[in-house]
Each structure stands twice: as C-alpha cells, then as structure tokens.
Amino acid sequence: MKILLRPxxxxxxxxxxxxxxxxxLCSQNLVEQFLARILITAAKxxxxxxxxxxxxxxxxxxxxxxxxxxxxxATPEAPQLPLLPKYRRFQAETYTxxxxxxxxxxxxxxxxEYNLLLTEDREIISESVLSGWMNAHLKRGVTWExxxxxxxxxxxxxxxxxxxxxxxxxxxxIDNISRAFLLGHPEYSCIEEIKLLCPYPYPLQxxxxxxxxxxxxxxxxxxxxxxxxxxxIEKLIFPSYLTEEGTHLLPSFCLDEIRSRFMPDRPRxxxxxxxxxxxxxxxxxxxxxxxxxxxxxxxxRGLGYQRYVLEDMTIADKIELFYxxxxxxxxxxxxxxxxxxSEAINLLALTPRTAITPYFYFISKxxxxxxHYLLGEKNVHYTNFHVNVSQVMEVVSAx
Numbered sequence: 001m002k003i004l005l006r007p008x009x010x011x012x013x014x015x016x017x018x019x020x021x022x023x024x025l026c027s028q029n030l031v032e033q034f035l036a037r038i039l040i041t042a043a044k045x046x047x048x049x050x051x052x053x054x055x056x057x058x059x060x061x062x063x064x065x066x067x068x069x070x071x072x073x074a075t076p077e078a079p080q081l082p083l084l085p086k087y088r089r090f091q092a093e094t095y096t097x098x099x100x101x102x103x104x105x106x107x108x109x110x111x112x113e114y115n116l117l118l119t120e121d122r123e124i125i126s127e128s129v130l131s132g133w134m135n136a137h138l139k140r141g142v143t144w145e146x147x148x149x150x151x152x153x154x155x156x157x158x159x160x161x162x163x164x165x166x167x168x169x170x171x172x173x174i175d176n177i178s179r180a181f182l183l184g185h186p187e188y189s190c191i192e193e194i195k196l197l198c199p200y201p202y203p204l205q206x207x208x209x210x211x212x213x214x215x216x217x218x219x220x221x222x223x224x225x226x227x228x229x230x231x232x233i234e235k236l237i238f239p240s241y242l243t244e245e246g247t248h249l250l251p252s253f254c255l256d257e258i259r260s261r262f263m264p265d266r267p268r269x270x271x272x273x274x275x276x277x278x279x280x281x282x283x284x285x286x287x288x289x290x291x292x293x294x295x296x297x298x299x300x301r302g303l304g305y306q307r308y309v310l311e312d313m314t315i316a317d318k319i320e321l322f323y324x325x326x327x328x329x330x331x332x333x334x335x336x337x338x339x340x341x342s343e344a345i346n347l348l349a350l351t352p353r354t355a356i357t358p359y360f361y362f363i364s365k366x367x368x369x370x371x372h373y374l375l376g377e378k379n380v381h382y383t384n385f386h387v388n389v390s391q392v393m394e395v396v397s398a399x
Contacts, residue, residue: 049147051134052123054103054238064101066185068242068251072096075365082375084355086132087246095362097251098131100242102182104158110231112199113146115163117238118230122147127238130164130175132245152232158188159195160220160237169334170359172204174248175241177211181254182239184217194237195223210315214261248337249362255340262319263341269324270343273305276330280311288331288352289384296389300329303396310335327399329392331385336360344368346399348392352376352385370399 054062072094079091108125109118117128124147126134162179163172180196188194196216202208212222225231242251250258275297281287290296297307305327310318322328322338327346330336339347340363347369349360356373364371372395376385 049142050121050123051126052119053126054105057119057125062103064103065187066100066102066182066239068100068182068253070096070099071251073249073365075362077371078358078361081358081361082355083358084353087358090246090358090362095247095249097247097249098241098244100182100240100251102185102188102237102239105236105238106234108233108236109152110155110159110161110197110225110233110236111146112163112197112225112229112231113227114142115161115165115167115199116142116147117161117236118147127240128161128164130171130241130243130245133165146228146230149230152230154232154234155195155197155223155225156234157193157195158191158235158237159197159223159233160239161197162239163199164241167204169204169207170248170337172207173211173337174250174340175243175245177208177215178242178250178254178258179239180212180215180220181242181257183220183237188237189217189219191219194220196220197225197231197233198222199227200224201227207315211262246358247362248359249366252366255366259341263323264320268343270326272321272324273300273303273326274321274328274330275300275305275307276328276333276335277307277309278331278333278335280309281333287382287384288333290331290350290387291384292386292389296387296392299389299393300396305329310338327396329396332357332360337363339363339369340367342367342369344370346370346372346396348372348374348395350374350376350387350392352378352383353381354379 074093075095076093078095079093081091083091107120109120109122111118115128117125119125160183162176164176167176183194198208242254243249277293278287278289279293281289297305308321313321318338319341322341325339325342325345328336328339328342329348329350331350336347336349339345339360347360347364349356349372351373354375354377356375361371363369374387374391374395378385
C-alpha cells in the first residue's frame with residue numbers, strides 16, 4: 001500500500017493521504033483497512049507535512065555569501081503577451097531577476113528521490129524547490145515513506161546540490177546546472193573537497209556530465225547518491241536558484257559564462273534556418289508534436305529551412321547548430337532552449353494552447369532575439385497539435 005501526499009488546494013499546505021488504488025484497500029485485511037481509514041481521517045485533520053524556509057529557521061543568523069545582485073530588464077512587450085494565468089505576474093514593462101546566494105547549512109537531510117532538503121523534523125525547506133513550483137512538486141506524488149525513513153546515511157565534510165524540481169531537459173540546463181556557478185566563489189576555494197550530490201539513476205546524466213565537467217571548480221567532484229535513500233548532511237553548501245519558474249532568465253554573468261565556455265571559437269556563419277521536430281517526443285507520449293509537420297516542412301523548405309530531430313544529435317552538435325542559426329521555428333519545449341547559444345535570431349514559438357509560457361520571450365529579450373509566437377486552439381499543454389501552415393508562412397515571410 002503506497003501512501004501519497006497531496007495538497008488540498010494552493011496555497012494551503014495541508015496534506016491528505018491517498019491509497020494508490022481502490023484495489024489496495026479492498027485487498028487488505030480488516031485491521032489494515034481500519035488503520036488505513038484512521039490515517040486518511042487524520043491526514044485530513046492535521047498538517048502531516050510542513051513547509052518551512054531558511055529565513056524562518058535562521059532569521060537574522062542566516063549568512064549569505066556569493067550574492068548575485070538583482071538585474072532589471074525592460075520588457076515592453078510583456079503586458080500584451082497572452083500568458084497563461086499563472087504567469088500573468090510577468091505582464092509588466094520591466095522584470096527584475098531574483099537575488100542569488102549560497103549559505104552553509106549544518107545537519108540537514110537530503111531526499112534525492114525528490115531533490116528536497118528537509119530539517120531534522122522532516123519539514124521541507126522551500127528554497128530547495130524552484131520558486132513557484134512547490135505546489136506542483138507535491139502534486140507529483142511525494143511519498144510519506146520517502147520523507148520519513150529512519151536509517152539515514154551520513155555524508156561527512158562539505159557537500160552541495162544543484163538538482164531540483166522541475167528536472168526536465170530545459171530546466172536542467174537553465175535552472176539546475178547554472179547553480180554550479182555559485183560554487184566557484186573564492187570563499188570555497190580553500191575547502192579540500194566539496195561533494196556534489198548526484199542522485200542516480202538519472203535520465204539526463206549525459207547532459208549533466210557534459211556541462212558540469214566543464215563548469216565545476218577543481219575542488220568540486222560529483223558524488224553519486226541513491227535515489228531511494230535519505231542522507232544526513234553534515235555541512236551543505238546550498239546554492240540558491242538563479243532563476244524563477246516561468247522565465248529561464250539567467251543573470252548576465254552566468255549567461256555570458258555559459259556562452260563563452262561552450263560556444264565554438266570561430267565567427268558565426270548565421271546560415272542555419274532551423275525547424276525543430278518533436279517527432280521523438282511523441283513516440284511514447286503526446287508532447288507537442290506538430291501533426292502536420294510534413295506539410296509545414298514542405299513549405300518552409302522552399303525558404304531554406306532544414307528539419308532537425310535534436311534527440312539524434314550530440315550536445316556539442318546542437319550547440320554548433322544553434323550557434324550558426326539565423327532563424328528557429330519550433331513548438332514550445334526543450335529544443336528552443338538551445339537558442340541561448342544563438343545571437344539576434346528570429347524565433348517563432350508554436351503552441352497547442354490559446355496562451356503561451358514566457359520562457360522563450362525572456363530568453364529572447366536577454367539575447368536580442370526577435371520573439372514571435374502563434375497560438376493554438378487547445379487548453380492542454382501535453383498534446384500533439386496541428387498548426388496553421390498559412391499563418392506560419394505569413395510570419396516567416398516577414399523575417
């Protein structure tokens with residue numbers, strides 16, 4: 001019988017327990033059924049999981065170093081963007097990035113299965129989840145067992161983490177890996193070894209390795225931990241997120257560093273017109289594949305566009321491709337993230353929905369891209385869809 005934690009409604013953090021399947025309850029003996037009902041009743045009456053913050057725990061004693069100052073960027077188009085309701089807070093003429101920092105925590109618990117930091121009382125430390133994502137994180141099914149194991153493995157010395165939630169391809173590149181920059185502060189150079197805790201198994205391991213091997217300071221080494229265990233961390237160097245959910249907007253120093261370290265050491269050719277195919281994303285799950293992609297490509301090919309299945313390319317080859325981009329067309333998703341390696345391109349984001357996310361608008365603003373979008377007619381994010389080829393060609397012809 002698996003017990004899941006679910007929030008009643010946002011922003012309330014009250015949790016109730018839920019039996020995974022009705023069959024689970026039916027198959028238990030009478031004693032187990034009785035206990036299960038007690039648990040469910042109790043969960044509806046008490047806060048079984050509490051969420052706290054570093055500010056609440058430490059107050060004025062919280063020492064922050066490696067601070068990254070806030071940056072303000074003009075976003076004059078944002079008030080008119082048809083953003084999804086949860087992102088409408090970004091409909092302002094300016095945007096200011098969050099302040100970033102590191103702090104050393106002692107005696108915290110790390111839950112690698114959900115990339116959560118816990119107090120010794122098993123309260124979730126909110127800063128371990130990307131700002132704006134806590135409610136969605138709990139909805140994904142944080143298990144009671146995962147947070148309340150008794151046999152903790154102790155990791156001595158200094159450790160750190162960068163993984164968080166969400167943990168998809170684009171969030172891994174932008175939100176998670178960028179936290180590694182904060183570990184390069186001179187304050188930490190005198191520490192002999194910092195263990196970067198890396199839960200496994202991990203489907204994005206190759207991606208993470210590619211970037212971290214080139215970004216981590218020499219005294220930081222990747223340290224594997226098992227996803228299903230809990231770890232007691234003696235000293236944790238906690239790097240805050242440099243971004244907030246919805247923006248993908250990195251501080252300028254971080255974006256400049258990523259681009260300088262990974263982009264080719266040669267002039268841009270600016271000769272690639274790119275159509276991103278999501279056919280591989282649709283093989284096992286309906287995730288924004290353009291159903292009439294062939295018809296769209298037939299028209300775009302006449303304008304010099306080439307179709308690319310990015311899953312078939314190495315990370316280095318993808319960086320090379322987007323480094324030389326002149327224009328990029330694709331459905332909202334991980335592929336468009338590679339536009340951080342492009343310069344002053346035309347970017348057309350296609351979506352199945354009647355509103356957009358602001359991710360690629362903010363990336364475009366930070367890099368001088370011309371951002372365009374075309375809306376769909378659905379209210380579902382993870383769905384395949386048709387595009388209006390005539391509308392696409394009308395937008396592209398004006399590039």
